Amino acid sequence: MVAVLIVSARNDWSADQVAGHLAARGVSYGWLDPADFPRRLGLVAGFDRSWAVELTTAEGRIDLAGVASVFYRRPGDFDMPAGMSGPELRFARAQARVGLGGVLAALPARWVNHPSSLADAEYKPRQLALAAAAGLGTPRTLVTNDPAAVRAFAGQVGAVVVKPLAQPIVHEAGTYTPVWTRLLSRPDLDHLAGVEVTAHLFQEWIDKQYEVRLTAVGDRLFPVAIRAGSDAAKVDWRSDYDALTYEVVDCPEEIASAVRRYLAASGLRYAAFDFVVDPDGEWIFLECNGAGQWGWLAEECRLPIAEAIADELIGAAGDR
Amino acid sequence: MSDPFMPSFRRFPRDLWPAPGSDEPPSEMRPFILRGARLGGVQAGHGVPEAKHRTPKTQTPHRSQTTSDGKDGPRTVPDVHYTPDD
Numbered sequence: 001m002v003a004v005l006i007v008s009a010r011n012d013w014s015a016d017q018v019a020g021h022l023a024a025r026g027v028s029y030g031w032l033d034p035a036d037f038p039r040r041l042g043l044v045a046g047f048d049r050s051w052a053v054e055l056t057t058a059e060g061r062i063d064l065a066g067v068a069s070v071f072y073r074r075p076g077d078f079d080m081p082a083g084m085s086g087p088e089l090r091f092a093r094a095q096a097r098v099g100l101g102g103v104l105a106a107l108p109a110r111w112v113n114h115p116s117s118l119a120d121a122e123y124k125p126r127q128l129a130l131a132a133a134a135g136l137g138t139p140r141t142l143v144t145n146d147p148a149a150v151r152a153f154a155g156q157v158g159a160v161v162v163k164p165l166a167q168p169i170v171h172e173a174g175t176y177t178p179v180w181t182r183l184l185s186r187p188d189l190d191h192l193a194g195v196e197v198t199a200h201l202f203q204e205w206i207d208k209q210y211e212v213r214l215t216a217v218g219d220r221l222f223p224v225a226i227r228a229g230s231d232a233a234k235v236d237w238r239s240d241y242d243a244l245t246y247e248v249v250d251c252p253e254e255i256a257s258a259v260r261r262y263l264a265a266s267g268l269r270y271a272a273f274d275f276v277v278d279p280d281g282e283w284i285f286l287e288c289n290g291a292g293q294w295g296w297l298a299e300e301c302r303l304p305i306a307e308a309i310a311d312e313l314i315g316a317a318g319d320r
Numbered sequence: 321m322s323d324p325f326m327p328s329f330r331r332f333p334r335d336l337w338p339a340p341g342s343d344e345p346p347s348e349m350r351p352f353i354l355r356g357a358r359l360g361g362v363q364a365g366h367g368v369p370e371a372k373h374r375t376p377k378t379q380t381p382h383r384s385q386t387t388s389d390g391k392d393g394p395r396t397v398p399d400v401h402y403t404p405d406d
Binding site for chain 1: 342343344345346349350351352353354355356357358359360
């Protein structure tokens with residue numbers, strides 16, 4: 001039996017770091033990559049008042065009866081056998097999703113994080129509401145498909161950015177188009193064609209001293225200032241990693257308390273929070289990513305984030 | 321028909337983004353936010369820009385068949401696209 005189940009792709013650097021800390025502390029863990037299912041992963045799950053789940057991988061069998069915690073990170077997609085028609089393939093994927101995903105989701109374990117909580121956490125409008133309820137400062141925001149509402153909003157708040165609501169990439173024209181946060185210009189406001197075709201998120205521009213990526217693991221917080229050295233990175237630091245510098249900073253206690261309230265309300269045990277620190281030193285919440293990246297900051301600033309995640313997982317195992 | 325409001329990206333397993341390799345060019349109905357987004361800002365197969373790790377990259381590759389019917393052929397090769405760590 002294993003005490004911790006890691007659900008992620010085989011080549012996941014971050015999960016591998018956590019696994020190393022689990023192993024160093026003598027905690028047994030199993031690694032499940034859904035990309036092995038069904039061709040290289042066998043599933044036998046029986047229900048009699050509770051689920052008994054056994055997985056068979058190339059490395060052997062994983063009995064999930066003793067799993068006290070699950071580290072759910074970046075699972076690969078199923079690798080379905082060739083030969084099915086397109087409709088059959090889609091049906092088979094749905095079967096796998098609800099079958100394997102369902103028995104995993106039913107595990108009475110501590111999840112870091114549960115996929116349902118992660119899914120709920122996707123909604124940026126909900127993130128803003130949770131943040132405000134938790135006591136965090138938030139930027140004035142407009143979600144609309146009405147160009148007139150955008151102009152009125154800009155007249156009210158001044159400079160405005162437009163941000164992607166969902167995944168920031170488009171696969172098109174045989175290539176990939178990344179979509180970054182963009183500061184609207186005067187010509188943009190005069191010509192808002194395309195707003196009407198779908199929902200858009202507009203937000204007041206907050207002047208920045210710097211931004212903060214605050215990685216939260218249970219009660220432990222790892223705040224890192226991110227300073228941008230290019231015009232592009234000053235608007236969206238993800239667009240120009242080469243222009244960034246990092247520094248561990250102190251987190252104001254009221255922000256730490258609010259972040260913990262946010263985590264409790266959202267059911268997340270791990271999350272990456274993004275803040276703007278304005279010229280007055282106020283921390284303004286931008287967004288929260290329940291599956292945000294942390295590895296590069298752990299390396300840049302020598303932060304024990306992998307250890308903290310292992311602690312969070314082991315804490316549940318120790319409670320058993 | 322799928323539920324249009326159901327968040328899906330994080331649900332098990334992580335949903336793939338729209339299938340890679342679409343040759344469709346931008347349309348005249350392009351959403352406003354995509355205005356100015358650099359077409360081809362990322363080369364196919366290389367994923368979106370990411371933080372530089374001193375250790376191997378953290379992006380997750382997804383291999384999929386290039387045939388639309390999902391069947392292998394003698395010249396079928398896996399197509400790879402990446403979901404970023406964000």
